[in-house]
Amino acid sequence: MGSKIRRKGRFFHTLKIGGVLAPLLSLSACWDEQPAMPPDAPGVSRPEEYSFGSATQAQDWQATRKVLGQLEGRFGEKSMRILARNLDSATDPQTIKAYYAERLTHQADWAEMPVSTFADRAWAFAFVSPNGKHVLAVEALNASESAGGIVPLNILTNLDEDKGSTQ
Known part of the structure; x- marks a missing residue:
């Protein structure tokens, strides 16, 4: 009878350990997940083509290039989009x-x-993931640079766009 009790004790001990490990393992799986690209913010739209003249395009590229240079140094040139x-x-x-x-x-x-x-004609901000591997930055020209009520905005990221929520 003593061995039956010991086997039951081992069984319940194993069950307790499994009850603790299963949630921990599922949490660790979440930590390794690729962060998702959020949907576009209100007021942001996807253009079919670039809608701005060459002067605005030059200002837009200059501001984008400055932010991109800061990000590429930390996250790698080939990973940024x-x-x-x-x-x-x-x-x-x-x-x-x-x-x-x-x-x-x-x-x-x-x-x-x-x-x-x-x-002087642009603004930007960036957010970095907790593990320091992913970034989402937004850069845009100021409203004073508006052409037809819109300004160019660029999202600079190494997140996978396809994994984000539907828009």
Whole structure:
């Protein structure tokens, strides 16, 4: 009878260990997941073609290049992508920043990374994943550079766009 009790004890001991390990293993699987690209913020749209003249395009590229240079140094040149968007010029940049901060913090505790556009006519912000491997940055020209109520906006990221939520 003593051996039966010992076997039952081992069984319940194994069951307890499994009850603790299973949730831990599922949590560790979540940590390794690729963060998802959030859907575009309100006021941001996908253009069919670049809608701006050469002067605006030059300013847009200069501001984008400055932010991209900062990100490539940390995340690697080949991993970064630029996703061109249009921004409704009436949209407040802080609204865009709050939108992405909320979406990324929902996935995990992303931290803000300081970036600079080095331009008077643009603004930018960036968020870095908790493990420091992923980044989402947004750069746009100021509303004063508006052409037909829109300004160029660029999302600079190494996130997989296809894994994000539907738009």
